[in-house]
Amino acid sequence: MLRGVSDPPTEPPELTVSRLLLRGLARRCPLCGGGNLFRRWFTIVDRCPRCGFRLERIEGHWIGALGINTIVSVVAVLVAVVAAFAATYQDESAWVAVGAIVATAIIVPLAFYPVSKTLWSAIDLAMRPLEPDDDVDPRWIPPATRHER
Numbered sequence: 599m600l601r602g603v604s605d606p607p608t609e610p611p612e613l614t615v616s617r618l619l620l621r622g623l624a625r626r627c628p629l630c631g632g633g634n635l636f637r638r639w640f641t642i643v644d645r646c647p648r649c650g651f652r653l654e655r656i657e658g659h660w661i662g663a664l665g666i667n668t669i670v671s672v673v674a675v676l677v678a679v680v681a682a683f684a685a686t687y688q689d690e691s692a693w694v695a696v697g698a699i700v701a702t703a704i705i706v707p708l709a710f711y712p713v714s715k716t717l718w719s720a721i722d723l724a725m726r727p728l729e730p731d732d733d734v735d736p737r738w739i740p741p742a743t744r745h746e747r
């Protein structure tokens with residue numbers, strides 16, 4: 599019998615930190631790597647449709663995603679400021695540079711928003727391994743749930 603793409607593997611791969619982070623950066627479920635976690639750009643589902651992993655594991659979970667998004671956005675704005683200054687430091691009018699900086703400050707947090715959520719869920723899973731309360735499909739739990747150091 600052919601296996602479907604949603605079928606769990608006979609032995610899910612170990613949840614290494616690098617695997618978790620790559621899945622988070624790809625806007626995928628940290629536990630099974632499945633997609634379709636967003637109904638719209640800003641709306642994440644409660645549970646992974648493939649393995650049942652609850653993406654908001656505790657009350658206040660998303661404060662971590664907010665923190666990641668803030669850090670990424672501030673770094674992007676700093677890079678934009680330096681680049682804009684380097685490109686226009688001899689110009690009398692720097693409105694294009696100001697516009698580019700403002701655009702960066704608006705676009706980056708919005709564009710990075712979904713990634714910040716899945717990335718934070720991956721970091722959270724790396725720090726707090728699965729518990730029975732997570733109530734996931736047990737076929738997706740790797741046999742060795744240890745994490746790489």
Ligand SMILES: [Zn+2]
Nearest residue numbers: 627630646649
């Ligand atoms: Zn999943």
